[in-house]
Amino acid sequence: MPERDLEEEHFAKLDREKLAKLKAKQDAEAHQQAAADRKALHFHKCGKCGDDMDTKPFRGVEIEICRACGAVLLDPGELETLAGEDQGGVLKGLFSMFKGEPV
Ligand SMILES: [Zn+2]
Structure with a gap:
């Protein structure tokens, strides 16, 4: 394989790894935000009738x-x-x- 192709393959692999890390970080942040939103919505609210x-x-x-x-x-x-x-x-x-x- 020509050296240029190896170089492009190497950088494409690095890009894929960076994108995977970024997606994992965004997923974790979205999960934390969803948990915080749920807590804010339901904190000290009755699970049966929804009152305080x-x-x-x-x-x-x-x-x-x-x-x-x-x-x-x-x-x-x-x-x-x-x-x-x-x-x-x-x-x-x-x-x-x-x-x-x-x-
Ligand atoms: Zn209640």
């Missing part, structure tokens, strides 16, 4: 309660905290159900 949720302390954890329908949202670990205070009780059973364990 209030944060209230309950037995050492901060739980979110919907102003309109009363649905309750727990952050990761909060159910475990509440279940820990209720050994063998209703919350312990709920926690097991959420984990897919036999109730």
Whole structure:
């Protein structure tokens, strides 16, 4: 293969690699922006009715309660905290159900 063709092939390969990196960076930025947009749209909104949720302390954890329908949202670990205070009780059973364990 002539040297000029090898050179063109080399630069074409570099261009393809740069384009692939640029596309990956743009995809990652678009994914982050979409996640930020979703959070801004749904933060502290009820998953059942869409109304605002209030944060209230309950037995050492901060739980979110919907102003309109009363649905309750727990952050990761909060159910475990509440279940820990209720050994063998209703919350312990709920926690097991959420984990897919036999109730
Ligand atoms: Zn609601």
